[in-house]
Amino acid sequence: MSDTVRVRFAPSPTGHLHIGGARTALFNWLYARHFGGAFVLRIEDTDRTRSTDEYIDAIIEGMTWLGLDWDEGPFRQMDRFDLYRSYVERLVQEGRAYYCYCSAEDLEARRQKAMAEGKSPAYDGRCRRLTEPVAGVTPAVRFRMPQIGQTVVDDLIRGKVVFDNAQLDDLIIVRSDGTPTYNLTVVVDDVDMKITHVIRGDDHLNNTPKQIQLYEAFGYSVPKFAHLPMILGSDKTRLSKRHGATSVMAYHEMGYLPEALLNYLVRLGWSYGDQEVFSRDELTRYFSFENVGKAAAVFNPEKLLWLNQQYIMAMAPEALAKMIVPFLAREKVIAEGGSLDMAWLGRAVKTLQERAKTLVELARSLRYYIVEDIDFDPKAKEKFLNEKGLPLLKELHAELLGLAEFTHDGLEGVFKAVVAKHGVKLGALAQPVRVAVTGGTESPGIYEVLEVLGKEKTLKRIEKAIAAIG
RNA sequence: GGUCCCAUCGUCUAGCGGUCUAGGACGUGGCCCUCUCAAGGCUAAAACACGGGUUCGAUUCCCGUUGGGACCGCCA
CATH class of the missing domain: 1.10.10.350 (Arc Repressor Mutant, subunit A)
Incomplete structure (x- = not known):
């Protein structure tokens, strides 16, 4: 690898940093650190109706807690609309994109109808040949997808994946309100930010040929792709709230150590022989896509709990003592803002740390040491x-x-x-x-x-x- | 419905044609240690989805079936 590795994590601020996102961020981070490359954080907030600043803060908070530090960014796509506009103009001028006057409602209705009839819900291309604007309608812009030939995604994890271009429909790259959409911005930004490796969830694999067509329309070479297997819930469906906590910060509150969560997440899809517990240093040293599996993994809270206990046991009591104070306050073992003899607390923690699977458990078990009076069970x-x-x-x-x-x-x-x-x-x-x-x-x-x-x-x-x- | 991906113990995985009576880890059962609970040690049960090929030989390669998942948005 002669070129410097540049990777990015590109979440949309429509929710907290969740388990799946954290795993994607982790693999990107690991890859960058392994090769001494750059890790870029980019916020994909082109959907103005769903993106919020609160979620941007929440994502940053989650990444910070996990210790996944980025080298550049956070960049916000909202600040880069002018850049996207220039790219779109080029495409329209060259005839690679065209205006579409179909209304969102019509499109949705046609999609439903096609699905009901068992047909492909793809866009039929009816505005492709329009030469005159439709009066009174502000159009969206669609990319003119080639309809013959094939597009090959050469994936670092899956190998070559071939798609018939006939299956690719003309995607909207600019909404009728003038804002660019994901498939356009992701390509423009990855080019502009000189991203060398696009590491993301499996769910993006089907979008990749469309994006490759965009790269080619712009005349840029495509980056390397690595599509990570998904994380599933216990019922083997996509991980969601139904399966319990999915927000990374919820794990913080439940008393998990960031190291333990990271260690658990990396083993979902990646392995290094029989080793289960890795230091951050070992992780960056050993990480490689050669050891990343292809199959989706079921999230197993029990094993996370075990790992967390391993990490709690291995910690220096003094450090653990420092970390436990907020939990003691929350469990009402000490008063908010109350002070403790930290050296003594360290000794107390030492006696209990191999008996706690979480910091919450540890805080609760510390109670009889700290409070004045106890009740008998x-x-x-x-x-x-x-x-x-x-x-x-x-x-x-x-x-x-x-x-x-x-x-x-x-x-x-x-x-x-x-x-x-x-x-x-x-x-x-x-x-x-x-x-x-x-x-x-x-x-x-x-x-x-x-x-x-x-x-x-x-x-x-x-x-x-x-x-x-x- | 179309396209694409995937398939080893309940779960995470090792295995990259013979070393497999399929290894490790979580969880589960038993035993040991022991002032209780943990931790630790030992141990047990537990898997190559199915059917065809290829090969002297398939968990490993190919095809099909089945099963699961993802995508098909003016979401990302």
């Missing part, structure tokens, strides 16, 4: 805070009182001694204590918990538990 209380455990708890409380430092080894010594004295198994003591200090029956090792909790809170909670029994 009724079932746990009934099972473990009873007469049987009472002497053990009392004995432990007395011993703990004399323990100066709450260290893992120190605590273990005290527990072992109490257990030995009463001739019971460790569980007979550990479980009541666990319920006493955490309110429930599940937690990290009891010594770890007490070490983080500290002497004061521990004794207070054991006292409360004893009181609850008696």
